[in-house]
Amino acid sequence: MSDAYLLLGPTLIYDGNPMRMPWQDAVRIDTNGGLLIKDGRIAEVGPAADLQARHRQAHVTRYGSDHLICPGFVDAHVHYPQTAIIASWGKRLIDWLNGYTFPEELRLGDPAYAHEIAGRYLDLTLAHGTTTVASFCTIAPHSADALFEAAAARGTRVVAGKTCMDRNAPDGLRDTAQSAYDDSKALIARWHGKDRATYAITPRFSPTSTPDQLGALGALWAEHPDCLMQTHLSEQTDEIAWVRDLFPSARDYLDTYEAHGLLGARGVYGHAIHLEPREVARLAETGSALVHCPTSNTFIGSGLFDMEGLSDAGIPVGLATDTGGGSSFSMLRTMAAAYEVGQLRHNALHASQLLWLGTAGSARALHLQDHIGSLAAGLEADVSVLNLASTSAIAQRAAQAADIWDAVFPTVMMGDDRAIADVWIAGKRRV
Ligand code: GUN
Ligand code: ZN
DSSP: OOOOEEEEEEEEEEESSSTTOOHHEEEEEEEEEEEEEEEEEEEEEEHHHHHHOOTTEEEEEEEOEEEEEEEEEEEEEEEEEGGGSSOOOOOOOHIIIIIIHHHHHHHTSSHHHHHHHHHHHHHHHHTTTEEEEEEEEEEHHHHHHHHEEEEEETEEEEEEEEHHHOSSSOTTTTHHHHHHHHHHHHHHHHTTTTTTTTEEEEOGGGGGGOOOHHHHHHHHHHHTSSSEEEEEEEEOOHHHHHHHHHOOOOOOOHHHHHTOOOOOOTTTEOOSSSHHHHHHHHHHHHTTTEEEEEEHHTTTOOOOHHHHHHHHHHHHHHEEOOOOOOOOTTTTHHHHHHHHHHTTOOOOOOOHHHHIIIIHHHHHTTTOOSSSSSSOOSSSEEEEEEEETSSHHHHHHTTTTTSSSHHHHHHHHOGGGGGGEEEETTTTOOO
């Protein structure tokens, strides 16, 4: 008989989507709750006393009342190759790509360095309570192998794809329409659906792909419709003007993807700040998902994502660090930034909504909601346990909380890796 593990303590439970219904009806904390883990999955969720009475053989981990058992965080848009250049000063998107990003992505042309950075990145994210990432790689296929291998070695769920660029990138960082198609197809065969890996076909963004390359990747997606497709959309106004010059017949930025078979339900579009009404309507009609990257959008100076309007339009929205355009590996810090961006738009997101976005919301955007993102029976046991008094500053604020949500909010706003008391990956406790 396989071992069973009981995690007991305040437990975060989702009954619905708090972006589409009152959060009070969608999210609750069972203060005397817990879950049973067996064979890498969540077997049961319920009252601690009941679970204990019925599972006397299980190994028990008891978390105190100043803890919160959460689903593992899901970071829905990152660039793991940018780990070592996070927090690089002073530039806006296009100059930041040319000045910092592309030189570092060139360095990952060395497979040993790619391997080192992939491992370093996943160790950093796990320490921050993130159990699934959706990452861009570099144009080198070995950079995707490096991340898939590093994730498999740690047991972490991962979505990734070789980044495709056949123009407006330096020598050594360009592929072609044909090689992007061939290399991506080979990576799909090697990794998609293997254990906890999902392949995402990954054109970087329209400015770095010719229409030929976008068309080839659209054809590849049509051949592999169960793969995801990830890219960038309408991040900065200068970028949008450049797209207009490069694609004079396109109706808007989204149309550069749509015209090449790169718009659809398993499409995941990062940033999406400066959208036209037609783009919002088409994203909603096609069931496409958006990813909000708030620390990046303030760090690179891109703008304020319209969480309320886009959620009300019925578009699934995930949350992400956008490492290393974003300024933190922490999804807690990212939730805090989402709160701040919301405030600048007169939309004060509740702690329950912020936690939901960084777990179930991101999982749904990545079409992984049947595997991860919630503490529910049958799902994989990826769990992050928060210490709600992880620093003296947070502890003194939580000590005078009016209720449980008021005790959680300071950790959402001020927490970092010190707030991660424990991480469980597919039912195994990470030590
Ligand atoms: N647009 C195209 N590439 C990138 C990238 O690496 N980071 C960000 N933030 N935006 C991009
Ligand atoms: Zn990005």
